[in-house]
Amino acid sequence: MSLTESLTAEVSRRALLRGVGGSAALLAVGAAAATPPWSQLQQRMAGTLYVKGSSGYAAVAHGYNPRFDAVWPSAVARCVSAADVSAAVTFASSNAVPFTVRSGGHALTGWSTGTGLVIDTTLISRVTVDSASATATVGAGARLIDVYQRVSSAGLALPGGTCGSVGISGLAMGGGIGALTRPWGLTCDQLTAATVVFADGSVKQVSASRWPGLFWALRGGGGGSFGVATSFTFRLRPAPTFQVYSMSYPMAAAAAVVAGYQSFIATADARLHCELAFRATPSTGSTTLAVTGTWIGSASALTTQLSALIARIGVQPSSRSVSSQSYFTAMLNEAQCTSYATCHLPPEGSIPRVPSAGASTMVYQPLPSDAIAKLIQQVKAGLSVTNATWTGCTVVGLGGAVRSTTTSDSAYGHRNALMMLHYLARWPSRTPPLDGAPFDAYVRGFRAAMAPWCGTAAYVNYLDSAIADYGNAYWPGTYAQLQTVKRGVDPANLFRFAQSVRG
Structure with missing residues (x-):
């Protein structure tokens, strides 16, 4: 199926979709409710919801860059599964609560935090390596150093970035530049499939054969515009010396x-x-x-x-x-680290x-x-x-x-x-x-x-x-096609942040 054909198929599903959100970016959903019924969200989650002022809240409220510590979320949902992410997205949409999805929390702009709900994928971090197929399935919250450690223990390698504590989600969806980029390509070039939570709460598998237009966009189109990715599958190669x-x-x-x-x-x-x-x-x-x-x-x-x-x-x-x-x-x-620990x-x-x-x-x-x-x-x-x-x-x-x-x-x-x-x-x-x-x-x-x-x-x-013209700065030659994908899967622009793809 061609990209154009896939988008036509995606548009036909608009009755099913209300929109798609992305990892590590601000996802604004209307105006914040005055008093969100947080207990309802906790009842739907296996993970833990930390409401501002509650025990443990301060330890999970912020991301990597302390310059943004003055921003305090209303609540942080520490998700442990795609089902938890689905529950959080559905809750935020139903209650008009602005929300942000956080992976590693390294956004230089501070856009991986906000004053509404932070949907934190840190605990969705399992890395499973299939040596026979030379692939790894990686949870969206996995830190890059954990991915390196797990794949290398199997004698395999993934091209990644330079910061060990960065989350795999933002790195992979935006490109991924590091020591193996010139020999093997970008991190996004190794992506073969992703699990994505849509705005209606459905969880879908995205690949070259399933939602191919969206799969194309996830490989370099950045987070925040198309879907809340909860896991990625990457092809690996034998680890070099x-x-x-x-x-x-x-x-x-x-x-x-x-x-x-x-x-x-x-x-x-x-x-x-x-x-x-x-x-x-x-x-x-x-x-x-x-x-x-x-x-x-x-x-x-x-x-x-x-x-x-x-x-x-x-x-x-x-x-x-x-x-x-x-x-x-x-x-x-x-990564300027002396040891894995x-x-x-x-x-x-x-x-x-x-x-x-x-x-x-x-x-x-x-x-x-x-x-x-x-x-x-x-x-x-x-x-x-x-x-x-x-x-x-x-x-x-x-x-x-x-x-x-x-x-x-x-x-x-x-x-x-x-x-x-x-x-x-x-x-x-x-x-x-x-x-x-x-x-x-x-x-x-x-x-x-x-x-x-x-x-x-x-x-x-x-x-x-x-x-200002960030679309053509970040995606020269592909921004127009990204906009087509955006219109196909989120025509109402439900999920957006300051520099998201515009339909």
């Missing part, structure tokens, strides 16, 4: 590094993951530059790759290190909740010399951001297997991007909290400074409320 490398350069060589890097990565072997990490630390007045990445080939072959990269840069690194690591060890290190938020682990701001630019053409100069200028400008722990920009090489999947197969629109610029700012968690506005201003100023050369394209997993 990684060669992990790092090279440091003085900032004086930054222009040569960027120019050489972007020239090299455009045609580099797809087995090589490579990025540049610029960091500015205001407290020390220092800026640093590192070239880091992974290789899923032999150590001797990596030596050849790095020699070619260094030759393209034209400057020898100040230092260089290479180590051989297992898939899981490499994923732990990429510590790679969780407290109280389970020791990953700190750090206030942060971020934005991104997808780059399609090599940066000319004046754009490179501007990038370096903006990195150094981070030294003037008062109270910042650090600021900077990570330049992530794309291409490779990302281009192997087309926009006919998925909604991800940046298939031909050369690289991504990820702008970041972090600051201390304090009481009272610091105002996030100056840090937002830095990352958005960085993005605006690069726009004359790069345009407005951005990565949906780094949501940025300052982007």
Whole structure:
């Protein structure tokens, strides 16, 4: 069945559907009821409903980023199954309660929380691996590090992201960029099926043969517009051995590094993951530059790759290190974790909740010399951001297997991007909290400074409320089709948030 045919079939079911919601995004359903009958929802759930002020509420009220801790939900439904999610969605719709669906709670905009009902999928986190078919079925609330641990224990691997505590839902539906992206593709490219709760409370299996239009949209179309995903099925591959490398350069060589890097990565072997990490630390007045990445080939072959990269840069690194690591060890290190046990938020682990701001630019053409100069200028400008722990920009090489999947197969629109610029700012968690506005201003100023050369394209997993034409920024070339899907499954736009797909 073609996408157009599938949408026609979906439209014919409008009498059944009232709309579809999405994970990790604000789902506004009318005006909030004055006094929601919360006891009715608890009676329908196997999980626990925490009403504001009740015992245990404070421990589940907030997501990853403490800058949004001033937002207190009216209630948090800790769901343990798709049936619980169904009950919560039906309750919110029937009682006109605005609600938000939370997976990992990492949204840079704070849109994974709200003042109404938070439908929390954290406890729907089981990871089941079928070694015979090399697939994994993953609960929507699973953290990425738990997925890595479970699949690696079976000798298998999934391309994912870099943050161990991020929820699988938002990562997978928005794309998923990490060490195995260039060799194997995005996380969304590995998706073969999903379980989705619709607005009428029905639970449906979505795949290329069942609701194919919606399946296309879930692969890169982001969360929040089409359905509350409660589980995902991914194809896996045998876990590779990684060669992990790092090279440091003085900032004086930054222009040569960027120019050489972007020239090299455009045609580099797809087995090589490579990025540049610029960091500015205001407290020390220092800026640093590192070239880091992974290789899923032999150590001797990596030596050849790095020699070619260094030759393209034209400057020898100040230092260089290479180590051989297992898939899981490499994923732990990429998440900056010392062990699996510590790679969780407290109280389970020791990953700190750090206030942060971020934005991104997808780059399609090599940066000319004046754009490179501007990038370096903006990195150094981070030294003037008062109270910042650090600021900077990570330049992530794309291409490779990302281009192997087309926009006919998925909604991800940046298939031909050369690289991504990820702008970041972090600051201390304090009481009272610091105002996030100056840090937002830095990352958005960085993005605006690069726009004359790069345009407005951005990565949906780094949501940025300052982007006006977000549809074409996040989904160039696929947004119109996403709107068609939206009209087919949710013509009344029941589920929406500030940057959801509009029908």
